[in-house]
Amino acid sequence: MAFDAKPILQNLPGLPGVYRYFDEAGHCLYVGKARDLKRRVSSYFQKKDLSPRIAIMVSQIARMETTVTRSEAEALLLENNLIKTLSPKYNILFRDDKSYPYLKISAEDFPRVSYYRGGVDKKNHFYGPYPNSQSVKEAIQILQKVFKLRTCEGPVFKNRSRVCLLAQIGRCSGPCVGAINKEDYARDVARAQQFLDGKSEDLIQELQAKMLQFSENLEFEKAAVVRDQIAALSNVLHKQTVETTGGDVDADIITVAARGADVCVNLAMVRGSRHLGDRAYFPNIPKGQDVDEVEIFEAFVSQHYETMPVPSLIITDVPGEKEELESVLTELSERRVTVVHSPTGVRREWLNMCKTNADIALARHMAIEGSQLSRLKELCEVLDISVPNDDWMKVRLECFDISHTAGEATQASCVVYEGAGMAHNLYRRFNITGIEPGDDYAAMRQVIERRYLPVSRGEAELPTVVLIDGGKGQVKMAKEVFTELGLDTSVIVGVAKGEGRKVGLETLVFADEGREPLVLGRRSQALMLVAEIRDEAHRFAITGMRAKRAKTRNTSKLEDFEGIGPKRRQKLLNRFGGMRGLKNASIEDIAKIEGISRKLAERIYSQLHGQAPRVLQNTNES
Known part of the structure; x- marks a missing residue:
């Protein structure tokens, strides 16, 4: 039965808003915004020259919802929120899991210039957003070459005793060792900000005036430094592909x-x-x-x-x-x-x-996607997977890997391949707890259960293939969990390493009884795709594990120390440059830190080394 839109159209206002179309199953077909809701929505049902795609969509409409907004801009924001929430079938979607990078100048006595991603604040100075990371890195190189701003992190900056390599080659003014005073460095920072604000011509004129002033005062060494700055800046601007001659244009x-x-x-x-x-x-x-x-x-x-x-x-x-x-x-x-x-x-x-x-x-x-698509098609043929309507973009593979160091900081990773490419925004890490250290089977059981429990409740969809980095034992564990959850075990495929762990010698192990393991060989494009996904899962797991291990080793000990709060902990780490430097310090060195008594220094030392401190005492023995 065709959807009758007339009763709804008669009552729609000519105001800005958002409209949603749904099919009989309740799935959202399309979300759209309009300056005039009545006119825009009516066009779908009154026009006879609709495109094939729109005509098919209209034929599937069973229900419609509308929301009136105060302005078209408000409708724009609401439209995007609904697109993210409802995932409509006929909307064009731009998926990008990476935030835009910024160039950051920190709010310190000697500000640091650095690459930054994430939310910005009002304390520091942020320039951007830049379209890609390479653009930020090039800008930082310019600031190093022309203005000699530091890029080193706080602990390194505070604990240096001699100039670094960047200072030796003229890419840093060496504020860490007092090679430049605070006022001169602040002037360089202000000039760098002037350059980033697009006021290059004003900056060059200012530098030229400064150079002439130094020359008139017979300060030729200072004049030469400014001259080199002008030359470097002019060279940068000359290399800039297009530069407007007037105004500050964004x-x-x-x-x-x-x-x-x-x-x-x-x-x-x-x-x-x-x-x-x-x-x-x-x-x-x-x-x-x-x-x-x-x-x-x-x-x-x-x-x-x-x-x-x-x-x-x-x-x-x-x-x-x-x-x-x-x-x-x-x-x-x-x-x-x-x-x-x-x-x-x-x-x-x-x-x-x-x-x-x-x-x-x-x-x-197109070249990359074509290669990926051919590999994906071959893999589906090998695994005997049918793809409805040849919609390869909906084929989803999830791969799991377990990583730890001798049982320490165990983490599991889940990476996702979807739409003929790795879907980085869908990656997940799982902290594994409550198991015997080093028990990979228990870790695999825990992560599979946590990941697919929502699927068993109907809150998520089962992927096309579940790849397990491991052989028969790992696959058996995954099959047990799937059976307990009432899920289809045929989607489970294990990737057992070959001799010498060489790529191309892997064996595919299946959960289905009676299905023999499969060796595809080095020339198989399907196996190359599986190996690529497996290696990405391993990379994602091991980087997460290392970060967790480093955090545990570097911070948890101090955080657990009695009498050591955030301020004292920060003073210790800043003074000794981290846990390694603190471990090498003596009781006397620790006691020199403001706010740390001799008694507390002894306790810190003993907790770091797991033993009572040895303190030399004077004796009268001859």
């Missing part, structure tokens, strides 16, 4: 490249009139959907600027409603945002660069 350049069903959205960033590079996105487009560049562009803008700051200028070659887009972004950012479709001059160069990089990124993506 802009995003967005282009869409499409080849058949494959699409790339490329985002280039300009901050402070400096081109910082670009970043390519590959949207998850529903199978069989016609590629509409305008719709893809709008989906990207709505999802990207939900969490990212909106620059004052958007440059794109994708046609669309310019005024509508400007209105939404202006409201979202609470300041004027301009959208330019036909730029000129330097802005035209930015757009051409962005388009070229989009084509290159798409070609590279």
Whole structure:
């Protein structure tokens, strides 16, 4: 029975809002936003020239929901929240598990410049976001070369007794050993911030005036230092691919490249009139959907600027409603945002660069995805897995590995391969507790049970394949858990290592009774994919285990010491540069720390070394 939308359409207001379509099973088909709900929703049911994809979607609608919002910008935010929550079938999704990197200048007496990902605060100075990590690293190299700012971490900086290699080659001014005073270093930091703010010309003029002043005062060595700074800075600006000559411009350049069903959205960033590079996105487009560049562009803008700051200028070659887009972004950012479709001059160069990089990124993506897809198809054939409608993007493999050091800091990892690639945002680590140290079977039982218990309750879906890094014993343990949970054991595949642990000699072990182990051989593309996923699970597990072990070894001892609170603990670690330096310290060295008495120093020493301290006493024996 066709869905009758007339009663709902009659009562819809001509206001901004969000609409949702659901099928008979209650699954969300589509989430959309509208400036005018009545007009937008009516277009789905009154038009006769709908695209095949939209026509199929409309034929599946069984229920509709709408929410009125106060503004179109509010509708934009609500739309993205609902897309994340409901995972609608017909929406174009941009999945990216990596946050944008920043360049950080710390709030210290001698500020440190560093690479940073995560939430920003008001205490330190953050510059960005940058489109990729390489852009940040290049910026740090510039600040080292031109302004000689330090990059070393706090404990290293506070405990150095001689200049480091960077200072010796002229990439750091050596504040750790007093080679530069606080005032001069602060001036270098201020100039670096001026450069990052895009005020390069003003900075060069200031440096030129400073050089002339030193020359007039016959301070030729200081003048030479400033001269070298100007030369280095000029060289950097000369290498900068495009630099505007006026104004402090912040802009995003967005282009869409499409080849058949494959699409790339490329985002280039300009901050402070400096081109910082670009970043390519590959949207998850529903199978069989016609590629509409305008719709893809709008989906990207709505999802990207939900969490990212909106620059004052958007440059794109994708046609669309310019005024509508400007209105939404202006409201979202609470300041004027301009959208330019036909730029000129330097802005035209930015757009051409962005388009070229989009084509290159798409070609590279198609080549990699084609290789991955062929390997995935071969693996499904080998494992006798049928894929409904040949929708390979829905094939999901999960792989487990256990890692520990002689039973210490046991961790299990679960990595996910989905959509013909590793889905890093779906990776999980599990801390294993309550087992005998070194018991890998018990660890595997615990992680399998914790991961798939929600599946047995109907709260999650079972993956297509569950890969276990191990042989018959590990597979048997996983099968027992699956049987207890009432799950299909045929999805379990063990990856037993071959002779010498060499890639290509692995054996696939199955949980199904009567199914013989399978040796694919070194030339098998399917085995190469399994080995890649297995190695990624091992890497993810061992890095987590090492981090947990380091945390246990370096902090838990001091945290457990009686009489040692956070402040004293920090003073000890700063003074000795970590637990290793503290262990090598004598009682007398520890007692020199402010707030630590001789008695407490003896107790710290004995707890560190697991024995009573040996204290030399004066005697009158001859």
